[in-house]
Amino acid sequence: MFLQLQVWAFMLLQENGALQFDVRSMWENMGWMARAVVIVLFLMSAWSIGVMIDRWIAYNAARKQSRLFAPAVAGALKDGKIDEAISIAEQNKRSHLAKVVTAGLQEFQAHQATTEISGETIEASKRALERAAAIVHAELKRGVSSLATTGSTAPFVGLFGTVLGIINAFRGIAGAKSTGLAAVAGGISEALVTTAVGLFVAVPAVWAYNYFAGKIESFDVEMDNSSSELIDYFIKRSSRGKK
Secondary structure, eight states, X not given: OHHHHHXXXXXXXXXXXXXXXXXXXXXXXXXXXXXXXXXXXXXXXXXXXXXXXXXXXXXXXXXXXXXXXHHHHHHHHHTTOHHHHHHHHHTOTTOHHHHHHHHHHHHHHHHHTTSOOOHHHHHHHHHHHHXXXXXXXXXXXXXXXXXXXXXXXXXXXXXXXXXXXXXXXXXXXXXXTOOSXXXXXXXXXXXXXXXHHHHHHHHHHHHHHHHHHHHHHHHHHHHHHHHHHHHHHHHHHHHHHHO
């Protein structure tokens, strides 16, 4: 079937001498089902673009603030200034590292105010870090899964439009009682357009999903490393307090 479509397209090129692509005329000649398919695909594309822009801004802000936050909070903790470290973290609310470190520091500070630094205090801080990391991970993934959904379903939506175009082509043949190109050209154009639009929507979505998935993995590693370093700091501080 697809080979036959390619042959017909080639014959059209030979007959007309050049490829004429009139979007308005093609849209007017489309059936209402094919139009609905194209509209759905463009809505999926608009949603994907919105997610891409939102995640790009969020990830860039997180990366930029984290680069400023990490050395500043490290210096404050080196001097034992937990209050100052928390204040620095609260000033960088878009940083994924600041969100995690803040939770651990606040939990540690709350226990330190009432009891000695013990294993239970460190464990409580560790659990706070894990909870914060899970929440930040969910925030970073927000909307990204829809890119995967768009990338995997858009070609099938376009294929649905292709099937409708083929049906329309055969209806044209039946109505005209002829097998000439004029009877099937409209249906073939619908089929090719919806397929092309489906691929046009799917390919950027898949690229963006893979890119953002790599970014999220990198952020997860950074949060895990920061949590581990903070727990090590608490253990060292506890050891110094016992001496």
